[in-house]
Structures are given as structure tokens and as C-alpha cells.
Amino acid sequence: MISYKVAVVGNYSAGKSSILNYLVKGEKLTTSCSTIGAAFFVLRSQKKDTIIKYEIWDCAGQSRFRSLVPMYLRNVHLLFLVYDRSNPESFRDLETTWIPFVRQNMTSGFTTIDPLIFLLENKVDLPDNYNLTEQGIALAAKEDFAYHQTSAISGQGIATLLEKMNNRIIDKVDLPKKPSKVFQPLRVLHDGRDGEQEEGKPCGQYLRCN
Numbered sequence: 001m002i003s004y005k006v007a008v009v010g011n012y013s014a015g016k017s018s019i020l021n022y023l024v025k026g027e028k029l030t031t032s033c034s035t036i037g038a039a040f041f042v043l044r045s046q047k048k049d050t051i052i053k054y055e056i057w058d059c060a061g062q063s064r065f066r067s068l069v070p071m072y073l074r075n076v077h078l079l080f081l082v083y084d085r086s087n088p089e090s091f092r093d094l095e096t097t098w099i100p101f102v103r104q105n106m107t108s109g110f111t112t113i114d115p116l117i118f119l120l121e122n123k124v125d126l127p128d129n130y131n132l133t134e135q136g137i138a139l140a141a142k143e144d145f146a147y148h149q150t151s152a153i154s155g156q157g158i159a160t161l162l163e164k165m166n167n168r169i170i171d172k173v174d175l176p177k178k179p180s181k182v183f184q185p186l187r188v189l190h191d192g193r194d195g196e197q198e199e200g201k202p203c204g205q206y207l208r209c210n
């Protein structure tokens, strides 16, 4: 089994927790609430004979939690930058705030290569009124990110996202032949409790849900 550390960032309400919920549980979130601090998910998958375990930190998008994000960016193998196609500010903030911020604070769990970065255009069940698909593709090409579309409501693009993650992460690993020794699977949860997180259960604290 190979474990990878994953971090997910982007503006408040871009749909990060909803995407992860769909990815891990295969269904849409019934009640949504803004993440406080961070939430943690474990996702197990398989590519040929290799079991892949993703340990995923879902970082709160609200700016008051920004100072916490660097610790989740440390030694990541995979990063998701998420924007909401119905909200141009979420795309602009990726360009002006999130990308410089992660470049400054991210270190790689791979010793010799950079982390794999996906630019996720979410809410593709809604119309592309602001031409953010074209802009997303251009940004991904410029920054050398993988570009992918998702809807955490209809489930569009979720299964293919997992396929792409598995394929590309294995390709990355093939270069150095094994995961970095720098990477240690996380045991301490963000709220200070020790132990393994139950699979599929986010452990972040949440604001009161509707």
C-alpha cells in the first residue's frame, strides 16, 4: 500500500467538502456547512495490484483560517485548487491569492519532483456564464496543472477524477520508484486527538448546519 497526503484549497463555498464527500462516499452531501479549520478524509483506491490510500486535508476556505493552511500543505503529494464556475471571484482569488500562497508555503512529499496539482472547476451542473472553463484551461496550461471538471451535485467528473489521480500519482511514483522517506503518514488529527480516522468520516468541526 502507498499512502499519499492530499490538500484541498480554494475559496469559501467553492464546493471542496462537497467534492470530497462525493469522492469518498459516492453521494452528494445532504446538508452543507462551512468548514472550520480543516476536515480530514481517508480514501482507499486500487490501481492494478497497488492499494492507494489518500489522506486528504480539506482546508477551510474562509480567510480567517488562512494561517492554518501551511501546515496542511507540508509534504503534500497531491493538491486540489478548487473554483466555482458560477462565482468569478473564486477563480480570480485562485490566481491572485491561492496560487501564490501555495507556491510560497507548499513543500513536496516527493523528494525529487513537485506535487501533482489539479485545478478543479466545480459546479459544472450550472451554466458557464463567466467563461471560466476557457480561463481555467488556460490557467492550468500556463501553470502546468491538470485541469478537471466536477459537479458535487450530479457527480459528473468524480469517478474520472479518481481515475486521473490514480494514474498520475502512480506515474509520479514510478520516477523515484518509491514514495519519499520524508513523508510520514499522519497520525495526529488537527484537533489534537491521536489515532486512525475512520474511513470516510470527516473529522473537521463544522458551523451549525442548516
Ligand SMILES: Nc1nc2c(ncn2[C@@H]2O[C@H](COP(=O)(O)OP(=O)(O)OP(=O)(O)O)[C@@H](O)[C@H]2O)c(=O)[nH]1
Pocket (backbone or CB within 6 Å): 010, 011, 012, 013, 014, 015, 016, 017, 018, 019, 032, 033, 034, 035, 036, 059, 060, 061, 062, 122, 123, 124, 125, 126, 150, 151, 152, 153, 154
Ligand atoms: N450546484 C452546485 N452546488 C454545489 C456544488 N458543490 C457544492 N455546491 C454547493 O455549494 C455550497 C458550498 O459547498 P461546500 O462543499 O460546503 O464548500 P466549501 O468549499 O467546502 O466551503 P468552505 O468549507 O467554507 O471552504 C453548498 O451549498 C453546496 O451544496 C456543485 O457541484 N454544484
Ligand SMILES: [Mg+2]
Pocket (backbone or CB within 6 Å): 016, 017, 018, 033, 034, 035, 058, 059, 060, 061
Ligand atoms: Mg468545506
